[in-house]
Amino acid sequence: MRSVCLLGSTGSIGCQTLDVIAAFPDRFRVTALSAYSQVDLLADQARRFHASTAVIAREDLIPALREALAGTHTRVLGGMEGLCEVAANPAADMVVTAMVGAAGLLPLLAAAKAGKTIALANKEPLVAAGELVMAAVQEGQATLIPVDSEPSAIFQCLQGQDRCGLAKIILTASGGALKGLSPEQLERVTPEEALNHPTWRMGRKITIDSATLMNKGLEVIEAHWLFDVPIAQIHITIHPQSIVHSLVEFQDGSLLAQCGIPSMCTPIQYALGYPERLPHNWAPLDLEAVGTLTFQQPDFSRFPAPALARQAAAVGGTATTCLNAANEEAVIAFLDHHIGFMEIPRLVEKALTAHTPIPHPTLEQVLETDRKVRESVRRMAILY
Numbered sequence: 001m002r003s004v005c006l007l008g009s010t011g012s013i014g015c016q017t018l019d020v021i022a023a024f025p026d027r028f029r030v031t032a033l034s035a036y037s038q039v040d041l042l043a044d045q046a047r048r049f050h051a052s053t054a055v056i057a058r059e060d061l062i063p064a065l066r067e068a069l070a071g072t073h074t075r076v077l078g079g080m081e082g083l084c085e086v087a088a089n090p091a092a093d094m095v096v097t098a099m100v101g102a103a104g105l106l107p108l109l110a111a112a113k114a115g116k117t118i119a120l121a122n123k124e125p126l127v128a129a130g131e132l133v134m135a136a137v138q139e140g141q142a143t144l145i146p147v148d149s150e151p152s153a154i155f156q157c158l159q160g161q162d163r164c165g166l167a168k169i170i171l172t173a174s175g176g177a178l179k180g181l182s183p184e185q186l187e188r189v190t191p192e193e194a195l196n197h198p199t200w201r202m203g204r205k206i207t208i209d210s211a212t213l214m215n216k217g218l219e220v221i222e223a224h225w226l227f228d229v230p231i232a233q234i235h236i237t238i239h240p241q242s243i244v245h246s247l248v249e250f251q252d253g254s255l256l257a258q259c260g261i262p263s264m265c266t267p268i269q270y271a272l273g274y275p276e277r278l279p280h281n282w283a284p285l286d287l288e289a290v291g292t293l294t295f296q297q298p299d300f301s302r303f304p305a306p307a308l309a310r311q312a313a314a315v316g317g318t319a320t321t322c323l324n325a326a327n328e329e330a331v332i333a334f335l336d337h338h339i340g341f342m343e344i345p346r347l348v349e350k351a352l353t354a355h356t357p358i359p360h361p362t363l364e365q366v367l368e369t370d371r372k373v374r375e376s377v378r379r380m381a382i383l384y
C-alpha cells in the first residue's frame with residue numbers, strides 16, 4: 001500500500017490522480033490533499049478519500065475548510081507552511097505535485113529534502129529553480145518520476161537504456177488551439193478561443209501555455225533538468241494527433257517512442273505504480289482508427305515562446321526564473337483581458353531583456369527574482 005500526498009487535488013491533474021487512486025483502493029491510500037481556494041471540492045475529496053490532512057493554501061479560508069470538515073478526523077492546515085508540512089510528513093511515501101506555477105517550489109523542495117518519491121506534474125518549479133530542485137533531490141535521495149505526458153514518455157523510453165547512447169530527445173507538441181492562424185489573426189485571439197484546446201482538457205494556465213507553445217519551452221527546460229541532457233539536444237516537433245507522446249533518438253539512429261491515447265490518466269497511473277505497470281480500465285489506442293500520424297516543424301516566427309525559453313536556458317541562473325514568472329503573470333493578464341495574446345511572449349521578452357541574471361542563485365535570490373519580475377510584468381500589463 002502506497003500512501004500518497006496529493007498537492008493540487010482540486011485541479012485537472014489532481015482530480016485525474018484521484019480517479020486513478022480510486023481505481024486501486026488496495027494499492028493507494030491518501031494521506032493529504034490540498035487546494036488553493038476550492039474549499040467545498042477539497043472537503044468532499046477529503047471525506048471521500050479519508051485524508052488525514054487537508055491544506056488550503058489561502059489562509060483566510062482555513063475557517064471555511066474547518067467548518068466544511070467538521071465532524072471528520074481530517075486535520076486542517078493552511079498556507080505555504082501547511083503545504084510544506086504535508087509534503088515532508090513521514091505519513092506519505094509519495095508526493096504528487098499537481099499545483100500550478102512556481103508556487104509549488106517550496107513544497108517540492110520540502111518533499112525532495114525529505115527523500116520522497118515525487119510524481120512531478122508541476123513543471124514550473126523546475127523551470128524557476130532547476131538547479132536548487134535537483135540539489136535537493138540529491139541531498140534527500142528523493143526519486144523524481146515525471147507525470148507530464150512528454151517527460152513521462154522520455155522516462156519510459158530511457159528505461160533499461162545505456163544513457164551514453166542517447167543522441168537526442170524529441171518532444172511532441174499538439175500545436176495547441178491556434179496553430180493554423182496567421183500573425184494578424186493571432187493578435188486578435190481571445191482567451192475563450194485560446195482555452196479551446198483540440199485534444200487535451202487541462203487547467204487554464206497550461207492551456208494558454210499550449211496555445212503560445214510556451215508549454216514546450218518549459219518542457220525543454222524541464223527535460224534538461226530531469227534527464228541531464230543539454231538544451232541543444234532537445235527538439236520539438238508538432239504532432240497534432242497527440243498519439244506519440246515523445247521520442248528519444250540514440251547514437252545508432254534508432255528512435256524509441258511512447259504512444260497512447262491522449263489522456264493524462266496513463267502517465268499519472270504509470271508514475272503512481274512505477275516501476276510496476278498497472279492494468280488500465282479505459283479504451284486502448286486503436287492504431288487503425290487513428291490511421292495517420294503526422295509530424296511537422298514548429299513555426300517559431302509565429303510562436304516565439306520556445307525560442308525565448310531556449311534563450312533563457314542558455315543564459316541559466318535566474319534567467320529561467322524570470323522567464324517563468326513573466327510568463328505566469330502575462331498569462332493571468334491575458335486571461336483577465338488586459339493584454340492581447342501576442343503580448344504574452346512580448347512581455348516575457350521585455351522581462352528577460354530587463355533582467356540581470358544571477359548565476360547559481362540561492363533560494364532567496366530565486367524568490368526575490370520571482371517577486372520582482374511579477375511586479376514589473378504586472379506594471380507593464382497595466383500600461384497596455
Ligand SMILES: NC(=O)c1ccc[n+]([C@@H]2O[C@H](COP(=O)([O-])OP(=O)(O)OC[C@H]3O[C@@H](n4cnc5c(N)ncnc54)[C@H](OP(=O)(O)O)[C@@H]3O)[C@@H](O)[C@H]2O)c1
Pocket residue numbers: 007008009010011012013014034035036037038039057097098099100101103121122123124147148149200201202203204205206264
Ligand atoms: N492538466 C494537464 O493535463 C497537465 C499536463 C501536464 C502537466 N501539467 C502541469 O501540472 C500542473 C497542474 O496543472 P493543472 O492543469 O492540473 O492545473 P489546474 O487545473 O489549474 O489546478 C491547479 C491546482 O493547484 C491549486 N493551486 C493553484 N494555485 C495555487 C497556489 N498559489 N498555491 C497552492 N495551490 C494552488 C489549485 O487549487 P484551486 O482548485 O483551489 O484553485 C488546483 O488544485 C501545472 O504545473 C501544469 O503545467 C498539467
